[in-house]
């Protein structure tokens with residue numbers, strides 16, 4: 001049994017863990033990172049990056065498919081395209097593998113030692129790793145748990161055969177003719193819409209009265225309209241019950257209590273993700289939990305001295321950029337810097353068609369906090385750039401305090417609005433007032449002008465509406 005010691009040990013090389021290790025290494029902290037699989041975690045290997053690659057391919061395919069048969073108003077005419085999904089997946093795997101090497105290289109450059117294998121706690125300062133060459137014992141002054149999350153499995157629809165999670169959905173070699181998606185949250189709709197754009201007949205089964213229920217109804221309206229255009233059937237208030245005996249249909253209880261059978265080739269279950277708190281000896285160290293997550297304070301410290309936790313294992317929102325920001329902060333704390341969580345907003349993007357972005361407070365949350373608020377909303381139908389991109393459906397909405405015009409929240413729905421998330425986040429972090437956004441010269445013609453116009457609208461003098 002080999003033994004090593006270090007100042008900082010990070011368990012899990014997802015976006016939380018690897019950013020933490022790189023920053024610690026940059027600051028001269030003697031750091032070891034343990035990863036059971038490939039560097040980059042869920043996000044890089046089976047999450048953010050591969051899903052966005054697949055969504056991009058679906059978008060490209062749909063674009064050209066629309067041009068076939070003289071249907072394009074742009075006057076472009078081509079023969080009907082075909083899609084080789086296996087080739088698409090190979091292209092996506094190439095991107096993932098380049099980024100895997102990139103992360104490994106960055107860790108090396110920061111002089112972080114990487115140990116490949118599954119880590120288990122022995123006690124609060126010691127971890128055992130089962131590596132290919134035997135057991136490695138690592139003692140550390142400080143340990144960061146960044147073990148991430150895994151898809152939730154339904155007991156009556158266990159993964160296997162036609163029942164798949166997002167991980168398998170990102171590696172299919174053929175586009176399923178019929179796809180049932182159980183769970184109408186962001187992962188289910190991002191992937192469900194991508195397959196619909198590639199030609200699948202998609203049915204979404206959602207137990208709640210609405211899909212994308214974390215967003216307000218006005219914001220999701222353009223997405224619902226698009227789901228209709230794509231021929232996606234959305235069953236709300238419906239409960240998935242199991243797989244038919246032949247394995248070719250999803251059994252569902254509809255909102256009016258009737259039993260239905262949805263013929264399908266694949267069933268994609270996206271009913272949420274659970275923190276990975278099992279299998280690595282949490283019971284040995286007995287950390288406090290907040291529900292199913294590890295409880296942390298505003299410095300990501302757990303209930304045990306010297307043990308931090310970051311990323312999906314610590315709670316919502318389970319997003320890569322939250323994990324990274326926590327990782328960077330913890331590395332600086334480990335290096336002796338004074339840091340704590342002081343972020344005003346964690347922007348969230350849903351890469352459906354059209355895309356959704358939220359940052360900061362919703363109108364209801366802002367009202368509850370500030371009492372009187374101002375709302376400015378600007379439609380992309382009045383934005384020249386959106387028209388030239390055939391993306392007129394959607395809007396930008398700004399929510400601000402009525403008394404001092406401090407911006408509290410920004411939401412947008414529309415084609416390509418994911419690229420506006422950075423401006424929204426910056427405005428909130430900088431404590432922008434409506435006048436700051438209205439007074440910033442926004443380049444023309446861009447969708448960003450909709451952001452400026454929404455601020456002007458809240459101030460009562462929008463120029464283009």
Ligand code: FAD
Nearest residue numbers: 012014015016036041042043047119148311312318319320
């Ligand atoms: P993870 O990325 O889950 O990494 C944890 C790592 O720890 C894994 O590599 C695992 O192998 C390793 N590990 C666990 N236990 C051990 C152990 N005991 N020993 C050794 N190694 C261990 N987020 C976004 O912000 N934007 C998106 O667009 C987005 N899209 C997504 C799409 C899909 C389909 C999915 C599934 C997720 C998506 N997410 C997105 C969420 C994002 O992937 C996660 O929030 C993010 O990966 C969390 O990072 P993390 O570092 O906490 O954990």
